[in-house]
Amino acid sequence: MIGFSDDQLSAYLDGEADAVTAEGIDRALEANQALAERLETLRLHDRWVRDGIDESLGPVPSRLSDLLERGSPPSNVLGFRPRPLAPMIAFGRMAPWAAALIVGVFAGVTFQATRSQTLIVDSASGPVAGRSLAAALSTARAGAPLKLDAATVRIFLSFEARGGGLCRQFGATFQNVEATGVACRQGQAWRIDGWTTGGAPQSDGYRTAAGPDDPVSAAELNRIGVIDLLDGAAETAAINAGWKPRTGRQ
Amino acid sequence: MDDCENEYHQGGNFFTRWSVVRLAMTKPPTDFRSNIAELMPKLRRFAFGLCGTAHGADDLTQSTLERALRSESQWRPGTRLDSWMYRIMQNLWIDQTRQKRSRGPTLPLEEAYDVVGEDARETLENRDMAARAIRAFNTLSPEIRSAASLVILNGQSYREAAEALEVPLGTIMSRVARARRVLEVALGEDSRP
Numbered sequence: 359m360i361g362f363s364d365d366q367l368s369a370y371l372d373g374e375a376d377a378v379t380a381e382g383i384d385r386a387l388e389a390n391q392a393l394a395e396r397l398e399t400l401r402l403h404d405r406w407v408r409d410g411i412d413e414s415l416g417p418v419p420s421r422l423s424d425l426l427e428r429g430s431p432p433s434n435v436l437g438f439r440p441r442p443l444a445p446m447i448a449f450g451r452m453a454p455w456a457a458a459l460i461v462g463v464f465a466g467v468t469f470q471a472t473r474s475q476t477l478i479v480d481s482a483s484g485p486v487a488g489r490s491l492a493a494a495l496s497t498a499r500a501g502a503p504l505k506l507d508a509a510t511v512r513i514f515l516s517f518e519a520r521g522g523g524l525c526r527q528f529g530a531t532f533q534n535v536e537a538t539g540v541a542c543r544q545g546q547a548w549r550i551d552g553w554t555t556g557g558a559p560q561s562d563g564y565r566t567a568a569g570p571d572d573p574v575s576a577a578e579l580n581r582i583g584v585i586d587l588l589d590g591a592a593e594t595a596a597i598n599a600g601w602k603p604r605t606g607r608q
Numbered sequence: 609m610d611d612c613e614n615e616y617h618q619g620g621n622f623f624t625r626w627s628v629v630r631l632a633m634t635k636p637p638t639d640f641r642s643n644i645a646e647l648m649p650k651l652r653r654f655a656f657g658l659c660g661t662a663h664g665a666d667d668l669t670q671s672t673l674e675r676a677l678r679s680e681s682q683w684r685p686g687t688r689l690d691s692w693m694y695r696i697m698q699n700l701w702i703d704q705t706r707q708k709r710s711r712g713p714t715l716p717l718e719e720a721y722d723v724v725g726e727d728a729r730e731t732l733e734n735r736d737m738a739a740r741a742i743r744a745f746n747t748l749s750p751e752i753r754s755a756a757s758l759v760i761l762n763g764q765s766y767r768e769a770a771e772a773l774e775v776p777l778g779t780i781m782s783r784v785a786r787a788r789r790v791l792e793v794a795l796g797e798d799s800r801p
Contacts, residue, residue, distance in 0.1 A: 363785075364785045364786075364788070364789050365781055365782055365785040367785075368781070368784050368785035368788050369766075369781055369784075369785070371788075372759055372765075372766065372784065374765065374766045374781065399792065400788050400791075400792065403741055403788065403791040403792065403795060404760050404788070406737050406738040406741035406742075406795075407738070407741045407742060407745050407760065407761065407791065408653075408760065408761050409738055410738030410739060410741055410742045411653055411656045411657075411742060411761060412649075412653070413738070414656070414662045414742070415652050415653070415656060415662050415665060415666070416662070418648050418649070418652070419666055421666075421670060422648065422652075422666065422669055422670055422673060423645070423648070425670065425673045425674065425677065426641045426642075426644055426645045426673065426677075427641075489662065489663070
């Protein structure tokens with residue numbers, strides 16, 4: 359052992375060790391490589407737990423932020439929990455294309471889908487990506503398929519929309535139902551700006567904006583207005599920046 | 609349903625739920641609310657530390673926010689809002705856990721990391737270690753998890769954590785150290801630099 363107790367080393371890491379102990383550890387670190395490595399390992403563990411939990415939690419869901427905002431009823435009112443009737447309630451409230459989504463997502467599961475299978479959820483401001491899809495949209499680069507709990511998602515491209523916001527075109531396959539959509543970052547959420555079922559994602563993983571093979575999504579892209587496509591470096595930068603809107607560009 | 613999902617959010621208490629909705633719809637934002645909003649990341653992390661799952665954490669966070677909004681008059685300005693919120697959250701969690709006979713938290717790997725594919729390959733190793741770290745974290749007793757959540761996850765001082773959890777400062781120190789020791793044993797040599 360190194361001469362300091364677990365409690366002392368832990369307190370040192372937290373800046374809570376008393377002055378004498380802290381000074382002793384500081385001195386020991388100058389000559390004791392094993393102690394230095396152990397402290398570094400403990401710091402690494404802390405970071406893994408913290409980063410892992412943050413990634414697992416993802417962005418703050420609208421049902422929480424809505425609770426604190428004026429005039430914005432919490433989106434959980436109609437079924438943010440996976441209870442059996444929730445999809446039917448949402449179905450009646452959503453736009454036709456969103457209703458098609460619900461059909462696609464829940465087809466064949468007789469409304470027994472779990473929360474993790476819900477790719478898109480209703481919110482006060484309209485449909486937004488569910489937790490798994492949001493995590494994929496936030497962290498994945500375009501190209502390779504991403505296997506979520508119950509669906510496979512592929513992000514085709516990322517682009518800057520009119521106004522500076524950042525959006526991503528994606529496809530999803532769920533129980534042999536294929537669909538494509540466009541999601542645009544709005545605050546901490548991914549707003550779903552368009553969606554259609556029945557499309558067949560290309561095998562190469564990339565698409566051109568407004569490609570002729572996907573008329574609905576293309577129309578959606580035209581409506582949103584593609585200002586600039588993000589290349590790999592720009593996409594990585596956007597991921598690291600949390601998909602904040604670009605500034606100084608229109 | 610895990611420990612942190614409650615019947616309230618399953619639609620059980622409709623009228624209470626709508627009273628909260630009306631509250632949210634009619635009250636303007638206040639410093640109280642904006643201060644709570646700033647605490648949201650820390651509240652969710654603490655909730656995850658207690659519950660062990662992301663969806664359980666968000667359910668518990670929601671219950672906490674609703675309780676806090678209903679109890680705003682009980683908060684004394686000038687005192688620490690974060691400590692007050694942590695106490696609400698912990699009390700809610702204890703109540704829920706008692707009701708559900710204190711089942712231990714579980715965290716399937718796919719719950720923590722459900723995005724796995726070629727695109728994530730380069731970070732898979734780190735993610736695997738993080739998933740293992742979370743699993744080890746979830747094996748800790750609730751008392752140790754709550755202390756470790758405040759200090760390790762949220763960066764609270766020992767004094768702040770002691771105040772929030774209403775335990776002696778020395779207890780916080782030993783619980784945090786215990787958490788780190790468990791992580792060290794669980795993750796073993798793989799994590800040596």
